[in-house]
Each structure stands twice: as C-alpha cells, then as structure tokens.
Amino acid sequence: MKQVFLSIKENIALTYSVYRMVLSGDVSGVTNCGQFVNIKLDGLFLRRPISVCDCEGNELTLVYKVVGKGTEQMSRMTKGEVLDVLVGLGNGYDTSVSGQNPLIIGGGVGVPPMYMLCKKLISEGKAPTVILGFNKADEVFYEKEFEKLGARVIVTTVDASYGVRGFVTDAMAGLDYSYFYTCGPEPMLKAVYRATNTGGQFSFEERMGCGFGACMGCSCKTVTGYKRICKEGPVLCKEEILWEK
C-alpha cells in the first residue's frame, strides 16, 4: 500500500451512470490486476474503495458507477483536481493458473477490473473469452476496449436490447474454457459458481472501514478461515468460498 496524490487527467461519462476517471501520478504502488484503491473525498469520513480498471506508466484508470454520495461527488470532479488515494490494496487475480483459454465474466460495475486482467492474460500469450453482462443496451460499456485488446467479447443484456439475450450464464453454455475469473453482483457470482465446472477466481465487494486490513470491518468466512476482503481478498478462489447470505 502507498498513499499518493494523483491529479485528474480525464473524468467522462461512459453511460448515464458509469464514469471513467484517469488519474496521473506515482501509481507504482499498484502491483496487480484486480486490486483496488481507496479515495479520500472532501466532506466524507470514510474513503471510497474503487476497483482498478487499468494501470500503465503513470496513469491509473478507474471506471465507477454513481451509486451514492461519494461516487456522485467523484462524477462532478474536473481535470486538474488532486485526489488523496491509497493504492495497491488487496491481492488481485492470479493469472499463473489460468491455462490457455480462460473465461472472463464481468457483470455491470464488475466489468472494470476485468479489463486489466484481460490485458495481462493476453500479454502472457493466453486467449481469453470475455462475457460482459448488463441489464440493458444503454448500460453497456467497454465492449470495444476489450475487443481492442484482442479478446473475443460476448455482451449479454437481460432485456435483450443488445447482444445475447439473458444473463452471463446464458452465454456460457457450450463455451470451452480452461479456467474462469469473475466480478459482479453477488447473485451473478452465485450463478457463475453453479454454472462453472473448472477452477476460478471471484472478486468480492463489502462495506469497508479502512481498506488496508486494520479494522476488520469487511471480513468474511471462507473454507480456509476468516479473510479480510480488503487484504486477503477481494479475490477468492472458487474452492475457498462459503456462501452464507
């Protein structure tokens, strides 16, 4: 973990509720795909954890959905503003176990961290297939960006207004893959858990206090003991997950 001050280089809307913020500065503290950052915002007590969408050179890209006060405030920020950010939080994805043709499944605001993962897998010579799930056409984002990386991309929408009709699991039928990686809302993660028969990794979300392991606010129970989502997570392996709720 590192505390850094990053300046906003770009902050634009991708859909009616999803924004992309590009931050510039010392982002060397980001050490893996699937990690997150924790942002201090004026007037709010707790920092806001946001997954890393991409990190290269001295630029960090965050794609976030406006869901509350914090993200709403972020969406109004403009180029040149400086943010106090804790970077390099969480474990991230382990790509060494992916095999040659891994499957990447992102749902809604779970899509962003899959971008840097996909980029890394491709740089390692692997051929990932990417399924991006959304509710409807006007919520779709990053399809082209994934295609530009060289991945095969399938988009699903629940209301059939774009791409394949249905849930991400509907697009999985018949696909052949060596391993899977997923991030998205919990009902989707559970469905993916049931629909897959290879090993895989899941990225989880939880309300956090600190984001770096000090308060134990975000803990969960796993097969291998108690884990802090912010420290030993947010990525957990399929075989260690206990679905409680």
Add this chain to the structure above:
Amino acid sequence: MGKMSVKLCGIELDNPVIPASGTFGFGYEFAELYDINILGTFSFKGTTKDARFGNPTPRIAECESGMINAVGLQNPGVDRVISEELPKLKKCFSKKVMSNVSGFSVEEYVHTCALLDKCEQVGWLEVNISCPNVHGGGMAFGTTPEGASEVVRAVKAVTTKPVIVKLSPNVTDIVAIAKACEDAGADGISLINTMLGMRIDLRTRRPVIANKMGGFSGKAIFPVALRMVYQVAHAVKIPVVGMGGVSCAEDVIEMMLAGAVAVEVGAQNLIDPYACKRIIEELPRVMEKYGIENLNDIIGGVK
C-alpha cells in the same frame, strides 16, 4: 525525559500518542508504512479467550464526521495472539505494547488477562468492559459500578502488570463507574469507547449495519469524549487515558488539559494511515505555538 514524554502507570512513553484498539490491527499493516516505534505505544486488536469472527457484515457505516462499526471483536483468540501475533509484532515494534482484552464472563477476562500478563512484550492490560457490539457480554459489565468492579477485582487478582479499564460512554454516570474501578484496584482508566449509534438505508429501509446498531466514532464524538475525560480525570487519582475523535495534535493537547496523561487515536487511523505519525510530528510545533514547554505541565490544567 523529553518534553513530550509522559509516564503511564509507571512506564515511560516517548510521547502520549497511542493508536486505539481495533484501529491498528496487530501493528504490522502500519509498520509497512512507517516505523511504528515512534509511537508512545499502541493498543492491539481486542483479544478474547476464544477465536471470534464477530458480527455479520455489513458492519461499517459512514456518518457525518465519523463512522459506525459493529465488527464484534474479531480476533484469533488469546492462544494464537500469543503464539503468532506477538512474535510477528516483535519484528517491527520493540516497545511495550498495550494488550486489549474483552470477555463474556468474569472467568474469560481472568483467563485471557492471566495469559497475556505473562508476556514480556505486554506493558499494560487494557480491559475493555465497554464494547457495545456483543450481546449480553461486554456491555453488561461496563454499565454498572458493581459489574465493572467485579471484573477489575478478578483481573487484578491474577495479574502483575498495570490494569487500565476502558470505559463505555453509554452509561448514565460514567464517574461512578470510574470510581468503582479505582476502588476495585484499577491502575488506570481509558475512555471513551464508541457511542452506540445507528443508520438506516433509505433505499432498503433497513439498518445499514447487519447488527442494526454499532459503535459511533470519529471526529464527531470528540466534544463528548473530552467532557467525559474531564469529569473522570477530576474524580479519580489514577491516570486517565483520553480517547474519542482525536484527529490532530491540538486534540491531544485538549485531552491532556482535560486531565489525560496519554491519548489514544482511533478512527482517524482508518482514514489516514499516517495519522499518528503526523500527530507526533506536529506536537512540538503546536506546543510551541501555545507556549507549552513540557506536556507534563499541562495534564489536568483545566480545573
């Protein structure tokens, strides 16, 4: 002794700044960021007889100038704290540490305190009789003078190290409870623990916290904490450690003027991991600004 050093129950601290239990883990997360030996000491994650997961999640909620937590004393249990956490801590912290203990019966407090009392690294036992998160347990002891003194007497009978009793603010008369602890043999008092609070999510119309209620902490509670520290420090003769919403060097000085010999910093560590380092570095400048030559000169300065 330096101009910032203070004595807490006979043990000298280089400065009065102490990260509070539950906001500093077992220390090594922060040791990655800075040399934690600059701290006066720190109070490590509340320890119980058996391992605990704590409450269901979500157990954190945002508030105006503060937060609510209902972690519920997650910890690996005293045996693993002694066999794993303390040896790990030894590698990054060479000073005496404050051992924070909770329990759900007098016997559990006695068991855990007796074991930690034998650890060479432990300087003080901070006995938490105030955690508001655990049903039927910690809360009951800290809310009556009788319950508090029963725990203190039992713990004092099996320990040799200074016993500091951490009090809950969620009581009618905190002074009566502090006095009962002093009479029962406590070597010090620390206060305040978190204040019982609640938030409701308007979209779901359900409490944000799975446990419904939790402990409110952060800047917002500072005036309440300061008032209680002042009241207790003027009512007992044993040393008082002040805490509650402390976020800067000025707050430390206010707490000391109110009567605290040392000051714990809690929630601020979670949002600013360098908070304690910053406060320690700011103290000399703030002392100079207000004409304070030695921190010991101001303890309890406000009558």
